[in-house]
Amino acid sequence: MILNTGNRTDIPAYYSHWFYNRIEEGYVFSRNPYDPSQVTRYLLDPETVDCIVFCTKNPAPMLDRLDRLNAFNQFWSVTITPYGEDIEPFVPPKENVMTTFKTLSEKVGLNRISWRYDPIFITENYSVDFHLRTFEQMAAELEGYTDNCVISFIDLYEKTKRNFPGVRPVRRDERLSLAEAFVRIGREHGMIIRPCGEGSELESAGADCSGCLSCAVLERAVGLPLSVPDSAQTREACSCILGNDIGAYNTCGHGCLYCYANDDRKTVEANRMQHDPRSPFLIGSFMDGDRIKSAEQESCIRRQVSIEDLLVRL
Numbered sequence: 001m002i003l004n005t006g007n008r009t010d011i012p013a014y015y016s017h018w019f020y021n022r023i024e025e026g027y028v029f030s031r032n033p034y035d036p037s038q039v040t041r042y043l044l045d046p047e048t049v050d051c052i053v054f055c056t057k058n059p060a061p062m063l064d065r066l067d068r069l070n071a072f073n074q075f076w077s078v079t080i081t082p083y084g085e086d087i088e089p090f091v092p093p094k095e096n097v098m099t100t101f102k103t104l105s106e107k108v109g110l111n112r113i114s115w116r117y118d119p120i121f122i123t124e125n126y127s128v129d130f131h132l133r134t135f136e137q138m139a140a141e142l143e144g145y146t147d148n149c150v151i152s153f154i155d156l157y158e159k160t161k162r163n164f165p166g167v168r169p170v171r172r173d174e175r176l177s178l179a180e181a182f183v184r185i186g187r188e189h190g191m192i193i194r195p196c197g198e199g200s201e202l203e204s205a206g207a208d209c210s211g212c213l214s215c216a217v218l219e220r221a222v223g224l225p226l227s228v229p230d231s232a233q234t235r236e237a238c239s240c241i242l243g244n245d246i247g248a249y250n251t252c253g254h255g256c257l258y259c260y261a262n263d264d265r266k267t268v269e270a271n272r273m274q275h276d277p278r279s280p281f282l283i284g285s286f287m288d289g290d291r292i293k294s295a296e297q298e299s300c301i302r303r304q305v306s307i308e309d310l311l312v313r314l
Contacts, residue, residue, distance in 0.1 A: 001048055001244060001297045002218060002228065006055025006077070008033065008247035008261050009282070010254060013058035018277040020065055029280045029292070030246040039292045042246060046071040048297040050226065051218050053077065055116075057091050057254055060100045066107055074108055075221040077150065077213065079116040080142075082134040083126065089255040098141055105145040112221045114212065115142055118152040118196060119258050120178065122170055131178060136185050143189040150212040151182060152196040157260045164257035172201075179205035196240070213240035226300040244295065248282045251275070 005011045011019050022028040023044055032038040043049075051073040054062075059078055080097045081088065091097075105113050117138070120131060139149070153170040154160070160167070170178075179193065183206040186193045195202045196212045203209050210216065215228050218241065228241055250267045252259065262268050274284045 001295070001300060002051050002053060002241050003042065003044075003049050004053045004055075004242060004245040005247055006053065007242055007245045008249045009251040010056050010058070011247060011282075012054055012056040012062045013060075014251070014253050014272075015275065015277075015282060016061040016065075018275070018279070018282065019062075020068055021277055022280070023068055025280070027280065028246050031248065031281065031283075033249050037287070037289045037291055039290050041292055041294045042244065043295075043297060045297070046073075048299050050300050051075055051222050053213065053218075055079070057088075058097060058100070059104050060092070060096075063100065063103060063107070066104075073222045074112055075213075075218060076104060076108060076113045077116055078104070078113065079118065080138065081117060082130075082138065086125075087257050091254050091256065094138070098138065101142065102145045110145075110147055111223070113146055114148050114150055114194075114217075115146045115191075116150045116196070116212075117182075118150065119154040120151060120170060121154040121167055121258065122174060123167070128174055128178060132181050132185075135182055139185050139189040139191060143191075147190055148192045148194055148208075149182070149186055150194045150196050151179070151207075152198060154258055155197070155260065159263055160258050160260060163259070163262075163264070167258070175201065176205055179207050183207055211239040213242065215239070215241065222301065225302040227302050228300050246282065251283060 005019070026044050028042050028044060030040050030042065032040070049072060052069070053075045055077045057079045059076065078097070078101050080094050080101060082094055101115065117135060122128060153175055154167065156167065156169060179195070179202040183193045193207045194212045195207050195209055198209070200209045215226055219226050248271070249261050250263055251271050252262055253268065253272065255265060271283050275282065276285065279285045
């Protein structure tokens with residue numbers, strides 16, 4: 001089973017103490033965001049959890065206890081963007097996050113880390129030229145610490161349009177122009193460019209459109225072939241494995257204007273007040289009417305490796 005932590009919030013940045021407590025106790029409870037009374041209990045057991053996926057804008061709070069995860073395979077997707085406090089008011093400066101990224105890369109290895117440069121949007125302050133110039137600088141800084149970079153263009157969810165007034169879709173010509181330049185820059189710095197949720201549109205620009213959190217990506221992190229159920233792939237636009245998430249919406253403190261996971265700051269702060277690092281739930285605890293089920297957990301690792309699999313990995 002693949003365990004996800006970051007499709008709904010940023011656990012490493014804001015809830016690392018809670019997460020390490022969960023690792024120590026060996027289980028975690030997660031509420032269904034669309035039916036909160038439906039609760040899933042996951043065992044945090046390396047025999048059945050093949051890989052823990054972290055998606056974060058700030059992995060720094062996790063680093064001093066990272067050895068507690070030695071029993072688990074990990075994959076880290078770290079978002080580092082060039083935006084200022086006008087867009088990402090509580091995200092650390094990109095220089096700080098890049099420094100942390102390098103340290104993390106040295107600890108977990110190239111096979112287990114990815115740089116995300118997303119979402120990409122175009123405004124007067126953040127023009128196409130700005131992105132080209134800044135991406136080149138950041139790719140040069142991160143050269144040797146990752147061999148892939150994930151990009152995506154802003155999705156205009158209703159909450160995004162409400163919290164980020166005036167933002168517009170990125171035009172197709174802009175998407176293709178940026179992708180072509182990013183592919184070239186990435187190649188110069190030893191990085192493959194992988195679009196996220198963009199379908200196959202950017203294949204013509206030379207991007208790898210096979211998925212940013214695909215089975216192949218996770219096999220590389222685990223070091224063994226996986227047989228992941230199709231049900232774990234939750235989006236039509238990509239082949240990424242996004243199920244089994246233990247996070248919660250409306251709990252991330254970064255305050256990014258483009259965020260799809262937060263409704264508004266007031267709701268986020270109210271939820272964060274209910275966080276108890278000793279609770280098995282990220283937010284709050286047990287409630288009347290809870291319907292608790294244990295997750296069906298089986299390892300996806302294929303222990304019998306064929307000659308063809310070995311040759312592919314060589």
